[in-house]
Amino acid sequence: xxxxxxxxxxxxxxxxxxxxxxxxxxxxxxxxxxxxxxxxxxxxxxxxxxxxxxxxxxxxxxxxxxxxxxxxxxxxxxxxxxxxxxxxxxxxxxxxxxxxxxxxxxxxxxxxxxxxxxxxxxxxxxxxxxxxxxxxxxxxxxxxxxxxxxxxxxxxxxxxxxxxxxxxxxxxxxxxxxxxxxxxxxxxxxxxxxxxxxxxxxxxxxxxxxxxxxxxxxxxxxxxxxxxxxxxxxxxxxxxxxxxxxxxxxxxxxxxxxxxxxxxxxxxxxxxxxxxxxxxx
Numbered sequence: 001x002x003x004x005x006x007x008x009x010x011x012x013x014x015x016x017x018x019x020x021x022x023x024x025x026x027x028x029x030x031x032x033x034x035x036x037x038x039x040x041x042x043x044x045x046x047x048x049x050x051x052x053x054x055x056x057x058x059x060x061x062x063x064x065x066x067x068x069x070x071x072x073x074x075x076x077x078x079x080x081x082x083x084x085x086x087x088x089x090x091x092x093x094x095x096x097x098x099x100x101x102x103x104x105x106x107x108x109x110x111x112x113x114x115x116x117x118x119x120x121x122x123x124x125x126x127x128x129x130x131x132x133x134x135x136x137x138x139x140x141x142x143x144x145x146x147x148x149x150x151x152x153x154x155x156x157x158x159x160x161x162x163x164x165x166x167x168x169x170x171x172x173x174x175x176x177x178x179x180x181x182x183x184x185x186x187x188x189x190x191x192x193x194x195x196x197x198x199x200x201x202x203x204x205x206x207x208x209x210x211x212x213x214x215x216x217x218x219x220x221x222x223x224x225x226x227x228x229x230x231x232x233x234x235x236x237x238x239x240x241x242x243x244x245x246x247x248x249x250x251x252x253x254x255x256x257x258x259x260x261x262x263x264x265x266x267x268x269x270x271x272x273x274x275x276x277x278x279x280x281x
Contacts (some may be wrong), residue, residue, distance in 0.1 A: 045093075047130040048100040058160045060135020061250040063102050068253075070097045073105075073240040073260060089114065090269075094127070094257070103127045103135070105261070117142070119269035125261055126162075137162040138258045140265070154266060158258040160251065167255035169193075169262050178208070178267070182255050189213050190252055193222065193259055199267045208263060210244065210256065220244040222260050224268055238268050 051062040064071075076091040094103040108124040120142070127136035137159040143152050154171040165185045172179040178195035192215050195208040210220035225239040240260050244253055 046100050048096055048098075048102045050130065057250055058135075058164065058166065058254075060129050060133060061160055061254060063129065064250045064253045067246050068096055068102075069244060069246045071095070071102065071242045071253075071257060072097070072099075073242070073257075075238050075264075092261075101130065103129055119265050121265075123265070125258075127257070134162050136160045136254050136257070138261055140262065154262060156258050156262045158255045160254045166251040167258075169255060169259040178263075180259060180262075182210075182252065182259060184251070184255075191219065191256075193263075195263070195267075206267075220248075220256070222256070222263060224263070238264055240264065 048063060051065070053059070054062050054065055057065060072095045074093045074095065076093065089107040089109060091107070092105040093101055094105060096102050105125055105127045108126055109121060113121050113123075122142040123138075123140050125138035125140075126134050127138070129135050139157040139159070141155065143154050153173060156169040157165060158167045158169070160166045167185055167190070168183040168187065170181045170183060172181055176197050178193075178199060180193040181189050182191040182193065184190055190213070192211045192213060193208050194211060194215065196206065199206055205226055206224040208222040208224075209218050210222065211218055220243045221241075223241045223243075225241055240263075242256055242260050244256055248256075
């Protein structure tokens with residue numbers, strides 16, 4: 001579908017999170033102070049400069065307010081998992097469009113859960129900034145991964161900071177398409193996510209469209225990027241790109257990041273026999 005510029009979009013049903021034109025794409029109508037710090041480097045990784053604190057912004061989410069409309073997520077390669085087939089904790093780098101690391105994410109699960117439950121496992125994902133602070137926590141309970149059980153579909157809770165819920169990602173029942181709803185902390189529907197009927201393809205990206213609540217306007221996208229034949233066949237190391245309006249509330253940007261992780265586990269995390277789910281079934 002054709003994208004609509006976020007500067008001209010006002011999404012129906014988004015309540016306080018409606019996308020409205022702002023000068024220079026700055027969220028909330030205020031001017032973000034310039035960042036004084038220069039990019040830092042640790043172990044060869046260039047971090048995004050530490051932003052100044054912003055009123056009414058959860059600590060750590062200031063990184064998402066600086067005219068950021070794209071986040072790239074790279075899963076780290078685990079040699080032990082490749083050699084032995086033993087499922088290890090997933091780790092990810094989250095970068096901005098300049099390639100600077102914004103966050104680092106690490107799965108917090110026990111060995112038994114990872115290797116017995118596979119991609120359907122419940123998990124806690126801890127997302128940290130460049131000061132080592134845990135700024136976002138994702139909680140996924142154990143739920144059914146098939147649309148055959150519409151009463152027990154997938155859900156993910158997003159907390160920012162840890163202990164403070166800012167939103168949810170809820171799977172919606174559909175016979176053919178992967179569909180999700182992004183909700184705020186009060187369970188109000190903010191956005192919809194609609195995936196393709198077949199969630200696997202060769203030599204091309206797999207796109208999940210982010211839409212308004214009534215699904216009439218495309219406002220962003222979560223893309224599972226093709227990483228090459230060797231990586232796709234022999235590892236479960238995935239790359240994702242998330243695009244969203246610059247003036248989307250930072251809490252909802254955090255929830256969209258959570259949605260990307262849920263989609264990764266549901267459709268692109270291989271099991272022990274390297275089987276990959278190809279759709280809602």
